Amino acid sequence: MAQVMVRLLPPLGLTMLISVTALxxxxxxxxxxxxxxxxxxxxxxxxxxxxxxxxxxxxTPILVQIFAIYFxxxxxxxxxxxxxxxxxxxxxxxxGYQIEIGRAAVQSVHxxxxxxxxxxGFDRPATLRQFILPQAAxxxxxxxxxxxxxxxxxxxxxxxxxxFELHKAAEAIISAxxxxxxxxxxxxxxxxxxxxxxxxxxxxxxxxxxxxxxxxSSR
Amino acid sequence: xxxxxxxxxxxxxxxxxxxHGVDLDLVRGERLVICGPSGSGKSTLIRCINRLEEPDAGTxxxxxxxxxxxxxxxxRVGMVFxxxxxxxxxxxxxxxxxxxxxxxxxxxxxxDARAETLLDRVQLRGHADKLPAQLSGGQQxxxxxxxxxxxxxxxxxxxxxTSALDPEMIREVLDVMVxxxxxxxxMIVVTHEMGFARRAADRVAFMDQGQIVAIAAPQEFFDTxxxxxxxxFLDNILGH
Amino acid sequence: xxxxxxxxxxxxxxxxRAAWITMQVSVLSxxxxxxxxxxxxxxxxxxPRPLRWLVQAFVEVVRGVPPLVVIxxxxxxxxxxxxVLSGFWTGVAALTVVGTVYAVEILRAAIESLGRGQLxxxxxxxxxxxxxxxxxxxxxxxxxxxxxLTNELANVIKASALLSVISVHEITQVGNALIFExxxxxxxxxxxxxxxxxxxxxxxxxxxxxERSLAA
Numbered sequence: 001m002a003q004v005m006v007r008l009l010p011p012l013g014l015t016m017l018i019s020v021t022a023l024x025x026x027x028x029x030x031x032x033x034x035x036x037x038x039x040x041x042x043x044x045x046x047x048x049x050x051x052x053x054x055x056x057x058x059x060t061p062i063l064v065q066i067f068a069i070y071f072x073x074x075x076x077x078x079x080x081x082x083x084x085x086x087x088x089x090x091x092x093x094x095x096g097y098q099i100e101i102g103r104a105a106v107q108s109v110h111x112x113x114x115x116x117x118x119x120x121g122f123d124r125p126a127t128l129r130q131f132i133l134p135q136a137a138x139x140x141x142x143x144x145x146x147x148x149x150x151x152x153x154x155x156x157x158x159x160x161x162x163x164f165e166l167h168k169a170a171e172a173i174i175s176a177x178x179x180x181x182x183x184x185x186x187x188x189x190x191x192x193x194x195x196x197x198x199x200x201x202x203x204x205x206x207x208x209x210x211x212x213x214x215x216x217s218s219r
Numbered sequence: 220x221x222x223x224x225x226x227x228x229x230x231x232x233x234x235x236x237x238x239h240g241v242d243l244d245l246v247r248g249e250r251l252v253i254c255g256p257s258g259s260g261k262s263t264l265i266r267c268i269n270r271l272e273e274p275d276a277g278t279x280x281x282x283x284x285x286x287x288x289x290x291x292x293x294x295r296v297g298m299v300f301x302x303x304x305x306x307x308x309x310x311x312x313x314x315x316x317x318x319x320x321x322x323x324x325x326x327x328x329x330x331d332a333r334a335e336t337l338l339d340r341v342q343l344r345g346h347a348d349k350l351p352a353q354l355s356g357g358q359q360x361x362x363x364x365x366x367x368x369x370x371x372x373x374x375x376x377x378x379x380x381t382s383a384l385d386p387e388m389i390r391e392v393l394d395v396m397v398x399x400x401x402x403x404x405x406m407i408v409v410t411h412e413m414g415f416a417r418r419a420a421d422r423v424a425f426m427d428q429g430q431i432v433a434i435a436a437p438q439e440f441f442d443t444x445x446x447x448x449x450x451x452f453l454d455n456i457l458g459h
Numbered sequence: 460x461x462x463x464x465x466x467x468x469x470x471x472x473x474x475x476r477a478a479w480i481t482m483q484v485s486v487l488s489x490x491x492x493x494x495x496x497x498x499x500x501x502x503x504x505x506x507p508r509p510l511r512w513l514v515q516a517f518v519e520v521v522r523g524v525p526p527l528v529v530i531x532x533x534x535x536x537x538x539x540x541x542x543v544l545s546g547f548w549t550g551v552a553a554l555t556v557v558g559t560v561y562a563v564e565i566l567r568a569a570i571e572s573l574g575r576g577q578l579x580x581x582x583x584x585x586x587x588x589x590x591x592x593x594x595x596x597x598x599x600x601x602x603x604x605x606x607x608l609t610n611e612l613a614n615v616i617k618a619s620a621l622l623s624v625i626s627v628h629e630i631t632q633v634g635n636a637l638i639f640e641x642x643x644x645x646x647x648x649x650x651x652x653x654x655x656x657x658x659x660x661x662x663x664x665x666x667x668x669x670e671r672s673l674a675a
Contacts, residue, residue: 056652059613059659061620063631064651071644156525160624167527180535188524188532196523271579293585304580308599318584321594363580370584 004173004186011169012190018083018158018165019151022090027144029095031137034102035128050099057096062154065093070161086158086165094151101143105136142206149198152191166190220247221282222374222405223268228277230263237263239429240277245374247282250400251407252416255426256452261409264426265376268407269296281374294322297367301379303359305351311338311362312347315369323370330369337365341395357388361395368399375399377408393419413457417441425449466646470637474647477633478654480547484629485616487551492558493608497597499559500566505588514563521560526618529557534625550622550629558615565607569600609666613659620655630654 033050040047057065069089073080080088109132117127159168170187174180223245230238237260245251253261266272268279270289284292305314315334319325325333338347341361351359360380367375377396381389393412397419400406410416416423417437424434425446433446444450503514521529533553537544544552573596581591623632634651638644 056656060652060655061617061631063620063623064634064648064655067631067635067638068648068652071638071648075644153525156527157621159527167525171531174531174535180531184528184532184535188520188528191525191528192520192523196519199523269583271582290585290587293583296583298580298583300576300580300583302576304576306577306580306595306599308602317595318586321590322585366580366584 001182001186004183005190007173008166008169008186008190011164011166014083014163015152015155015165015167016194018086018090018163019148019155022087022094022151022155023144023148025087026091026094026098027140027147029091030098030100031102031105031133031140033095034099034104035106035133035136037099038103038106039124039128054096054099057093062089062093063157063160065089066157066161082161082163085161086155086163089158090151090154093154094147097150098140098144098147101140101147102136105139105143106132108139109135139209142202142209145198145202145205149195149202152195152198156191221245222247222249223282223407224278224280225264225268226278228264228267228274228279230260230267230272230274236429238267238274241429241431243424243431245405245407247373247405248403249405250419250421251424252420252422253407253409253424253426254411254413254416254452254456255432258428259426260429261426262378265298265378265407265409268374268376269293269298271298283373290322294370295372296374296376297370297372298376298378299360299363299367299380301383303351303356303363303383305359305363305366307351310348310350311343311354311365314351314362315366318366318370333369334365337368338362340368340398341365342391355388356384357391360384360388360392364392364395364399373405375404375406377406377410379409379411381410381412411456413441425452427452462649463643463646466643467650470641470643470647470650473633473637474630474650474654477628477630478658480627481616481619481629481654482658484547484550484554484619484622484627485612488554488619489558489562489608489612489615491551491555492562495555495559496562496566499563500570501589501592503563503567504570505592518560518563521556522564526553526557526621527624529553530621530625546622546625546627549625550619550627553622553625554615554618557618558611561611561614562608565604565611566600568607569603570596572603573599605666605670609662609669612662612666616655616659616662 037047037050066086066089069085069092073085073088106128113131113135114127117131122130155165156167158165159171162168166187170183173183221244223243225241225243228238228241229236237258239260241260241264243264253264255261263272267274268281270292280286281292281295284295306317309317312331312334315337316325316327316330319333320327320330335344335347338344341364343358343361343365346354346358346362351362354362364380380396381392384392389412393415396406396408396415400419408415408420420437422434423437423440425432425440425448427448433440433444433449435445439445440449441453444453499514502510503518504511506514530550530553533556534549537549537552570592577596577599578588578591581595582588586595619627619629620631622629623635626632630651634647637647641647
């Protein structure tokens with residue numbers, strides 16, 4: 001088992017790298033687009049586009065989204081390495097969920113904050129930038145941690161487009177020596193430590209936020 | 220005719236001792252009111268009687284109930300909660316009838332008839348089909364009393380029955396309780412309603428820090444408090 | 460690039476058959492999960508301590524690993540214990556494991572959201588704990604589990620796409636195979652997307668209807 005663990009550590013590193021990279025891009029995107037969605041006029045074309053994106057992402061399997069990127073991106077002529085295709089797919093998916101998180105976070109900031117800023121003389125966009133977004137960002141932290149957990153799980157699906165992350169590596173070992181229980185236990189253990197650990201941290205953060213008025217996860 | 224006996228009952232929650240070895244006797248038909256500061260163990264005491272809390276030491280005996288017969292105990296002892304705890308998806312009638320039907324084996328018609336009689340008794344005739352959400356706090360509590368009575372208990376326990384009610388509704392619930400008492404029901408009531416204690420109780424007990432510090436008939440209890448701590452408590456609670 | 464609508468007629472029947480497989484697998488799995496969840500949830504709530512811990516551990520482990528790992532485990536483990544099932548039923552088994560675990564959590568949250576007061580009122584009347592749960596608390600909890608349960612059905616439908624790795628002929632497997640056969644990429648991706656959106660969308664609409672009629 002120790003041998004298996006050693007062989008799985010580098011792919012585990014790739015799993016974490018791709019998950020964290022995707023999160024780093026998708027979270028600010030989610031906050032920005034979520035804030036926009038919260039503030040936008042209901043019929044606005046961009047708001048409708050964002051809603052459509054969220055609808056498609058939440059209504060289809062992540063594997064289909066990955067296939068879409070995998071098959072369509074080469075057709076545009078761009079030569080994107082597999083790693084970045086994976087990141088793009090994960091960002092596309094995660095942002096779809098984080099837009100809702102961002103929107104809820106912005107809307108959960110107490111109305112009094114807006115009123116105080118307006119009374120001081122700030123206009124709406126400035127208030128948003130200076131006061132609301134920082135608070136919203138803090139409130140998102142719990143759900144965002146949870147989203148990281150989800151991304152780590154989602155990264156395993158990238159094995160299907162042959163990205164050599166943890167699950168693909170485990171599959172490769174199993175097809176080589178057919179000792180599935182040993183490999184799956186180690187693989188499962190590695191995933192579990194991170195996914196469960198992160199969701200514990202997320203829970204802790206959400207409880208801390210709850211005392212100052214936070215929000216629940218949207219997945 | 221001792222109905223209820225407590226001997227040396229101890230109950231701790233972690234490091235906090237709620238009951239420090241309590242002794243108590245209640246005879247049939249007796250109406251006992253228990254008062255005291257919060258944390259004194261009053262609620263714990265009555266919750267131990269019907270075993271919602273399990274005592275750590277001591278004995279509690281209810282006449283006619285074999286030790287260890289938990290279901291039998293709960294059928295003979297009825298409880299009314301501060302938060303009413305009606306079943307929200309059942310109508311008033313159904314709340315009252317569910318115990319007799321499912322535990323006492325009464326048929327639907329018989330149980331419903333019993334429910335109607337009890338609704339009458341608590342002044343809620345005509346509200347039989349209403350859901351708890353459609354009733355006021357005072358009405359819900361009266362349904363809760365009827366629900367407990369439907370099991371034909373020999374002893375009724377009340378855990379601060381009016382503490383969660385708006386002031387205008389306290390009276391209607393207390394009136395039901397007074398009528399219950401004059402009708403001969405044995406009852407233990409934990410409450411801050413001193414007026415009720417004065418007019419409806421046979422004895423009043425004062426609990427403080429897990430012990431029954433004083434117990435006496437209402438006249439003596441209120442007019443010549445037998446214990447200094449009780450005197451101070453009454454001063455505080457009645458003074459303003 | 461022009462969009463070839465003809466592909467809808469050409470490959471439509473195959474895709475629709477695949478959609479039917481997707482729906483069967485999902486509904487069967489969640490159905491089985493709903494049968495397995497109440498006893499497990501009850502054990503989790505009022506069982507003896509070691510049993511409670513065991514169920515909790517099982518729930519946390521299954522939730523804490525990617526679904527592909529669960530699928531792989533079921534795929535390899537079933538033959539080892541002597542159960543040689545078809546791809547379809549192996550897929551159902553795998554999705555049932557995942558679905559059950561989420562259903563148990565949904566049920567547990569619903570019952571706990573009812574608050575201790577209900578339970579105490581039932582106990583005080585004389586109902587033994589198991590009857591209190593079954594006859595008084597559960598009917599109330601059922602109304603609260605409908606929204607999260609339909610959300611879970613949507614999740615199971617999306618997870619069914621992963622069964623393509625064990626060759627279950629559901630939407631994603633068939634679509635992917637078609638893309639490799641015919642090199643028709645965009646149209647088939649669109650068909651796959653539309654099928655999923657329709658199926659998942661219908662589940663959402665259905666659940667809202669059900670919620671409204673239950674609230675009445």
